[in-house]
Structures are given as C-alpha cells and as structure tokens.
Amino acid sequence: MDPERQQVEAFPLKEHDGPPGGPALVQYTTVNISSEPPRDHIIWSLLSFLFAPPCCLGLAAVIYSIKARDRKVVGDMDGARRYGATARGINVAATVLFCILLISVVVLCFLQPYTAGVILGAFSRKLI
Numbered sequence: 001m002d003p004e005r006q007q008v009e010a011f012p013l014k015e016h017d018g019p020p021g022g023p024a025l026v027q028y029t030t031v032n033i034s035s036e037p038p039r040d041h042i043i044w045s046l047l048s049f050l051f052a053p054p055c056c057l058g059l060a061a062v063i064y065s066i067k068a069r070d071r072k073v074v075g076d077m078d079g080a081r082r083y084g085a086t087a088r089g090i091n092v093a094a095t096v097l098f099c100i101l102l103i104s105v106v107v108l109c110f111l112q113p114y115t116a117g118v119i120l121g122a123f124s125r126k127l128i
Contacts, residue, residue, distance in 0.1 A: 037072060037077070037080075038068065038072060038077055038080040038081040038084045039068075039084050039088075040065045040066075040068035040069045040072065040080070040083070040084050040087065041061070041065050041068075041084060041087045041088050041091055042062075042065040042066070042069060044061070044087075044088075044091045045058065045061035045062045045064070045065040045087055045090075045091055046058075046062060048061050048062075048090075048091050048094040048095065048098075049061065049062050051098065052094040052095060052097065052098035055094075055097070057090050057091075057093055057094035057097070058094050060090050061087050061090040061091045061094060064083050064084075064086045064087035064090060065083075065084070065087040067083040068080045068081075068082075068083035068084040068087060071083055
C-alpha cells in the first residue's frame with residue numbers, strides 16, 4: 001500500500017459537543033498494513049543445493065523454501081515467514097561451511113601442493 005494513498009476513517013468523538021449545528025470534533029485513524037510478502041529465498045536455496053553440498057544443508061533449505069512458497073500461496077503469511085526464516089538460516093550455515101571448505105582447500109593447495117595433489121587426485125579417482 002502506498003503511504004500517499006492511505007485510507008482515513010473519520011467519526012465524531014462526541015455527538016453533542018457544543019451548540020447544535022456547531023463544529024464537531026473528529027478523530028482520524030490511519031491504519032498501515034505491511035503488504036510486503038515474506039521472502040522464501042528459493043534462488044539462494046537452489047544455489048546452496050548445487051554448489052554447497054556439505055551435510056546436505058542445501059536440500060533442507062530447498063525444502064523449507066518450497067514450504068514457504070506454498071504457505072504464501074495459501075495465504076498463511078506467518079507460516080511463510082517462519083519457513084522463510086528457517087530456509088535463510090540453513091542457507092547461511094551452508095554458505096559459511098562452503099566458504100570454510102573452499103578457503104581450506106585453497107590454503108592447502110598453496111601451502112602443501114604435493115599433499116593437496118594426492119588428496120584431490122584420490123578424491124577425483126573415487127568420483128570416476
């Protein structure tokens with residue numbers, strides 16, 4: 001809702017304040033409703049699922065993101081906010097673990113290239 005287009009309701013405080021036909025006191029009430037939909041973080045969850053697979057946190061984040069989107073479609077905004085917040089927390093954990101893993105691999109490659117080659121070579125042979 002635009003702040004410029006807020007609805008204003010007017011009603012008299014007292015019906016008989018002053019002489020009949022005189023000015024009446026009017027109280028104005030403004031209601032601000034947050035129309036911002038809850039976020040489901042589906043893109044971040046999909047990226048966590050594809051690129052940060054430690055402990056399958058990306059899969060859990062995708063599941064909670066889908067639940068948040070479903071709750072939003074149904075109209076349960078509180079449930080969508082809860083699921084979205086859980087998905088965000090899982091995505092943060094997956095991203096932090098991925099960064100730690102990436103930094104440790106880079107440090108290992110620069111500090112001990114022979115050991116890193118042996119470890120990464122053994123890992124790549126298991127994948128093939």
